[in-house]
Amino acid sequence: MFLLLCLYMQQTYFLMKNRIVLFIAGCCALLLSSCLGSDDNEYELSRDCQILSFSLSNDSIPELKNVVFTIDQTTGRIFNIDSMPYGTKLDEKVICTVKLASTVYSCQVIQEAVGDTISWNLEDSLDFSKPVKFINTLWDLQTTKAYLAQVNIHQVVPDSMVWGIYKEGITDGAVKEEKVVVFGEGNDESYYMYTQPANASEGYQLYRSAVSDGKNWTKLTVAGLPAGEVRLSQITAYGDAFYAVTTKGALYRSTDGQNWTLVGNTPVIKALLGAIDVDDDFTAAGKQPSALSAVIDKDGTLLYGYMNKEMEWNEGTLLNEGFPLTGFGSLSYNLMFRARLLVVAGRDKDNKLTNTAWVTHDGKAWTKLTDDEAAPFDKQEGVAVAEYDEKLFMLSGIGETGKASSDVYLSRDGGITWNVSDSLVMMPQDFKARGFSSIHVDKDNYMYLFGGKETNSSNVLNQIWRGRINRLGF
Incomplete structure (x- = not known):
């Protein structure tokens, strides 16, 4: 009985949270309309759900901070065109720094190496030894955009x-x-x-x-x-x-x-x-x-x-x-x-x-x-x-x-x-x-x-x- 009560309270919390977000968004739209002095025009908030910039760093892998990542907004791929040297090991979690569009409400992360899914707070370090999936959710809590990020490392001996x-x-x-x-x-x-x-x-x-x-x-x-x-x-x-x-x-x-x-x-x-x-x-x-x-x-x-x-x-x-x-x-x-x-x-x-x-x-x-x-x-x-x-x-x-x-x-x-x-x-x-x-x-x-x-x-x-x-x- 106690467990059911907890689940009910959790569900009520998320519903209230969503309604608050929608209420705030609606208020913004009404205020914008009022400031312009007319109710005849319709205004729509941005639906930009993109990752705008991406970088990685780790003190144990100093060369990682110099790696340039390309963000393909069409295919949702994030990768480094110039692969890192053969033998590079990403056996530690790394700091991932991203810039999200201002209208992104939340970012969910799926780490293939770890096998878990987390609601990422943009601060916790991540495991990039295998590809990592990012799922951005817009302010409407319905629109999403997914990215698959990976670090390319040469898999063969370069001088061979x-x-x-x-x-x-x-x-x-x-x-x-x-x-x-x-x-x-x-x-x-x-x-x-x-x-x-x-x-x-x-x-x-x-x-x-x-x-x-x-x-x-x-x-x-x-x-x-x-x-x-x-x-x-x-x-x-x-x-x-x-x-x-x-x-x-x-x-x-x-x-x-x-x-x-x-x-x-x-x-x-x-x-x-x-x-x-x-x-x-x-x-x-x-x-x-x-x-x-x-x-x-x-x-x-x-x-x-x-x-x-x-x-x-x-x-x-x-x-x-x-x-x-x-x-x-x-x-x-x-x-x-x-x-x-x-x-x-x-x-x-x-x-x-x-x-x-x-x-x-x-x-x-x-x-x-x-x-x-x-x-x-x-x-x-x-x-x-x-x-x-x-x-x-x-x-x-x-x-x-x-x-x-x-x-x-x-x-x-x-x-x-x-x-x-x-x-x-x-x-x-x-x-x-x-x-x-x-x-x-x-x-x-x-x-x-x-x-x-x-x-x-x-x-x-x-x-x-x-x-x-x-x-x-x-």
């Missing part, structure tokens, strides 16, 4: 690089050699995958895919290249065309990647090293010309040579001892406001494996970056080099034992010193070590590895791998 197979089964049949060249601009930028089938009588084949795709490939015809003579790994895009060199020193050119013609009035080319890519405006201003870099044979003497965009050839200095002619990895990149071309590892004119890195900014002369007394990496060929995460990234190739390695080397000083990467940036266990992969980094910071082979005599692996450092995707 995650790899996976992106595409398999691109080419038809077994392939002995492969090179992927990126060509075009904007929406027309495409991968051009050149292959030499294991059956050389089939001739060179070409597959193309948009850089924005990489999974759907179209097979195209190739015409004009001499069968079995092209150094496929040295095909280079320069300016508005592709260039390829043969084992006999001839240079071929194509504007569409499919139809090739012999370029006349060229020196005998022993190796096509790559392009020194310079912005056209930079070239026009006379600050640095672009060039297609090569090693040429002048009456039995090996020199550096370079071709400008007008397709004029010039001679450079004598070839340095130990400079690679085959099997090198190359990269065109910018450093200190200058375009540079880097070549790494490979075989020299005596067919010896090297473990050096060389650089040029004009194609006339090359500088050895690495120190002979402190070998930066093992002697090898078929390395893949890219600029990634403000460093130079090198995936090892095939060494003196004839087998490939999956070691990853990083250089933070433009190729002078190289160090094996730590456990966060390495190839996964199910990745088959390989050399002679083509490599590309897209605008979303994904790194792609195309093909590659486990030994010099094995066929090309018919697959594409893709990886990215987690924080570069945040």
Whole structure:
């Protein structure tokens, strides 16, 4: 009997409280009408039920007070766009400071982590280890608006690089050699995958895919290249065309990647090293010309040579001892406001494996970056080099034992010193070590590895791998 009496008194209290609120609201409306001197106009109190500002703080988590929260009034979500660092623990209740619209009568809170529902007094600390729901009630005690607030925390190790197979089964049949060249601009930028089938009588084949795709490939015809003579790994895009060199020193050119013609009035080319890519405006201003870099044979003497965009050839200095002619990895990149071309590892004119890195900014002369007394990496060929995460990234190739390695080397000083990467940036266990992969980094910071082979005599692996450092995707 006593319990029923208590419940009755409680219910009577809330009814009286609601009537008082309604009475006050009605009085406000009548007073407003009287002050204006007319009963003909109708006035409605604001029905704004919003949370206007939101922040969290905790002395044990000092960085929490600097977190900026976004309030989406349409969906009722409150969240931080920039996630807090990996490993942040919200294992304590935190102070939640909110600003409510002036017409909000009450705020109810449902804490998912605790599993309770409370009529929040805007002061008690709350548990944000899981989402918290806020339900605002308007002065009419009927209109409500709900918000779901959560603190975003990175759930993966930011500096870890995650790899996976992106595409398999691109080419038809077994392939002995492969090179992927990126060509075009904007929406027309495409991968051009050149292959030499294991059956050389089939001739060179070409597959193309948009850089924005990489999974759907179209097979195209190739015409004009001499069968079995092209150094496929040295095909280079320069300016508005592709260039390829043969084992006999001839240079071929194509504007569409499919139809090739012999370029006349060229020196005998022993190796096509790559392009020194310079912005056209930079070239026009006379600050640095672009060039297609090569090693040429002048009456039995090996020199550096370079071709400008007008397709004029010039001679450079004598070839340095130990400079690679085959099997090198190359990269065109910018450093200190200058375009540079880097070549790494490979075989020299005596067919010896090297473990050096060389650089040029004009194609006339090359500088050895690495120190002979402190070998930066093992002697090898078929390395893949890219600029990634403000460093130079090198995936090892095939060494003196004839087998490939999956070691990853990083250089933070433009190729002078190289160090094996730590456990966060390495190839996964199910990745088959390989050399002679083509490599590309897209605008979303994904790194792609195309093909590659486990030994010099094995066929090309018919697959594409893709990886990215987690924080570069945040």
